[in-house]
Amino acid sequence: KNEVEQSPQNLTAQEGEFITINCSYSVGISALHWLQQHPGGGIVSLFMLSSGKKKHGRLIATINIQEKHSSLHITASHPRDSAVYICAVKRSNNNDMRFGAGTRLTVKP
Amino acid sequence: DGGITQSPKYLFRKEGQNVTLSCEQNLNHDAMYWYRQDPGQGLRLIYYSQIVNDFQKGDIAEGYSVSREKKESFPLTVTSAQKNPTAFYLCASSTGYSEQFFGPGTRLTVL
Numbered sequence: 001k002n003e004v005e006q007s008p009q010n011l012t013a014q015e016g017e018f019i020t021i022n023c024s025y026s027v028g029i030s031a032l033h034w035l036q037q038h039p040g041g042g043i044v045s046l047f048m049l050s051s052g053k054k055k056h057g058r059l060i061a062t063i064n065i066q067e068k069h070s071s072l073h074i075t076a077s078h079p080r081d082s083a084v085y086i087c088a089v090k091r092s093n094n095n096d097m098r099f100g101a102g103t104r105l106t107v108k109p
Numbered sequence: 110d111g112g113i114t115q116s117p118k119y120l121f122r123k124e125g126q127n128v129t130l131s132c133e134q135n136l137n138h139d140a141m142y143w144y145r146q147d148p149g150q151g152l153r154l155i156y157y158s159q160i161v162n163d164f165q166k167g168d169i170a171e172g173y174s175v176s177r178e179k180k181e182s183f184p185l186t187v188t189s190a191q192k193n194p195t196a197f198y199l200c201a202s203s204t205g206y207s208e209q210f211f212g213p214g215t216r217l218t219v220l
Binding site: 002004009031033035040041042043044045048086088096097098099100101102 | 142144149150151152153154197199208209210211212213214216
């Protein structure tokens, strides 16, 4: 079993819909990251969080440490949000990162 | 502009040849990393270096080699011993225990 599991694997939405991507992990962590990978392959960091909730524009990330679960929400989705979203965790007490397999989001106009 | 560069973006090699992927950063980061990405799988760590002249094996180091002679540079060599080298390779860097910054990646195809 992977240490970081994401769901769904693939997600198709209509423009304007509210999107939720989920991430569960099974190891002790010091931080959780949400990353965005566009078709060209480059990866951009969206959020790094260790507790609570963060918001940036239309993106919201939450984490529940007790339940070892995080969600990434996108409000008023747009075709330019189409990308692969990756959850990654930094394991406690070292610099080791573990990555989920990613969620491929397609937003149709 | 500070960032991480990887070159080339696309690389084609014949089976049995060694190939070296470049990774350069001007962020003054101490730590650098190489990951491999395959379809349907999460990124997997090949090698990492936390300081110049020192590097450690990651989860899938077999068939790969690295060097860290300069803080800015962390080249990865894919040797002929790597049984399935065709993949997307990502380089990243970080300072201390901060978030990692990623390069644009190199897609290697072995024919």
